[in-house]
Amino acid sequence: MREGPAGPEGFEAEPRRSGLTLRVEPGRTLLDVVREAVPGVPHQPSCEEGWCGTCETKVLAGAPAHHDSVLGEDERVSGTTTMICVGRAHGPRLVLDG
Numbered sequence: 001m002r003e004g005p006a007g008p009e010g011f012e013a014e015p016r017r018s019g020l021t022l023r024v025e026p027g028r029t030l031l032d033v034v035r036e037a038v039p040g041v042p043h044q045p046s047c048e049e050g051w052c053g054t055c056e057t058k059v060l061a062g063a064p065a066h067h068d069s070v071l072g073e074d075e076r077v078s079g080t081t082t083m084i085c086v087g088r089a090h091g092p093r094l095v096l097d098g
Helices: 030-037 073-078
Strands: 011-015 022-024 056-061 081-083 093-096
Touching: 011 030, 022 030
Parallel strands: 011 093
Antiparallel strands: 011 022, 056 081, 056 093
C-alpha cells in the first residue's frame, strides 16, 4: 500500500452523487478510497502526487487540507476544490461533488 498524505487523523468523505459515506484512514489516500467505491474517478496514475490537476474535485462542505502544487493561494483559501490524490480534510468530514 502506498503511503498517504500526512495526517494523523482519519476522516469521512462523502462523494455526494454516490450516496455513500467513506472512511479515509491514516495512510490511505482520498483518491484510493473514493476509487474503490466510485470507479472511473478521473486521475493520472503517472502523477498521484498533486501536480497534474486531473483529479481536481469540487468541495461541497468541509475544509480541505491541501497538499498539492496546482492550486494558488486564493483557491486554497476558498476551499471550493481539492486534488483528491493528495488532499485530506481539516475536520471530521469532507463532502465532494462526485
